[in-house]
Amino acid sequence: xxxxxxxxxxxxxxxxxxxxxxxxxxxxxxxxxxxxxxxxxxxxxxxxxxxxxxxxxxxxxxxxxxxxxxxxxxxxxxxxxxxxxxxxxxxxxxxxxxxxxxxxxxxxxxxxxxxxxxxxxxxxxxxxxxxxxxxxxxxxxxxxxxxxxxxxxxxxxxxxxxxxxxxxxxxxxxxxxxxxxxxxxxxxxxxxxxxxxxxxxxxxxxxxxxxxxxxxxxxxxxxxxxxxxxxxxxxxxxxxxxxxxxxxxxxxxxxxxxxxxxx
Numbered sequence: 001x002x003x004x005x006x007x008x009x010x011x012x013x014x015x016x017x018x019x020x021x022x023x024x025x026x027x028x029x030x031x032x033x034x035x036x037x038x039x040x041x042x043x044x045x046x047x048x049x050x051x052x053x054x055x056x057x058x059x060x061x062x063x064x065x066x067x068x069x070x071x072x073x074x075x076x077x078x079x080x081x082x083x084x085x086x087x088x089x090x091x092x093x094x095x096x097x098x099x100x101x102x103x104x105x106x107x108x109x110x111x112x113x114x115x116x117x118x119x120x121x122x123x124x125x126x127x128x129x130x131x132x133x134x135x136x137x138x139x140x141x142x143x144x145x146x147x148x149x150x151x152x153x154x155x156x157x158x159x160x161x162x163x164x165x166x167x168x169x170x171x172x173x174x175x176x177x178x179x180x181x182x183x184x185x186x187x188x189x190x191x192x193x194x195x196x197x198x199x200x201x202x203x204x205x206x207x208x209x210x211x212x213x214x215x216x217x218x219x220x221x222x223x224x225x226x227x228x229x230x231x232x233x234x235x236x237x238x239x240x241x242x243x244x245x246x247x248x249x250x251x252x253x254x255x256x257x258x259x260x261x262x263x
């Protein structure tokens with residue numbers, strides 16, 4: 001069994017010292033890895049990034065992250081990535097990482113992702129340069145995720161997770177105003193997950209959304225934005241050798257909800 005802790009949209013500011021650290025310090029008892037699904041800061045400043053680094057640095061489990069749109073706001077995303085990296089956080093963007101877990105290999109591929117919408121209501125790469133650039137960025141993110149997932153397949157990872165900030169499906173956006181769905185995710189991310197293969201997809205961004213969903217190809221999707229899960233993190237149990245439907249279990253603790261995902 002692989003125990004995956006995940007949370008997104010923690011939006012830490014310079015006044016957030018110690019807010020999440022007590023809960024994160026319990027991860028050694030409940031999880032094998034912590035996934036951070038973007039929007040780790042409020043405005044993407046280096047000062048805020050240093051607060052995030054203090055909260056997640058030196059934890060008893062590996063920490064893997066993608067950045068979110070808030071983390072890009074100050075145009076300091078490269079410095080934010082460096083600060084988190086210095087704290088031991090693996091920040092992914094069109095890249096992957098393999099984590100050994102009790103004799104098996106957990107592969108995580110990640111990208112921020114971008115908007116564009118979903119089948120029937122999606123933007124096309126046509127018209128003004130700014131519109132083409134918008135869609136092209138979304139496509140580039142999805143293609144990076146596709147490549148990263150395929151690299152993990154080549155490395156014979158027993159379990160693969162796709163980590164994004166933007167959503168790959170509309171299901172987990174339910175609760176958000178439909179008018180803003182095109183700015184909350186893109187079907188191109190789901191196409192990458194379905195085409196390259198993943199056992200679980202984790203994203204954030206949609207604060208008013210829904211936790212559970214599934215891609216057209218059957219990849220189980222979880223929206224772990226903190227306002228959605230309502231706790232410091234959620235935990236998902238993956239069983240690489242089993243098959244079957246996802247079934248919920250009782251919460252593991254006051255800090256995290258636990259769910260079994262059979263892959």
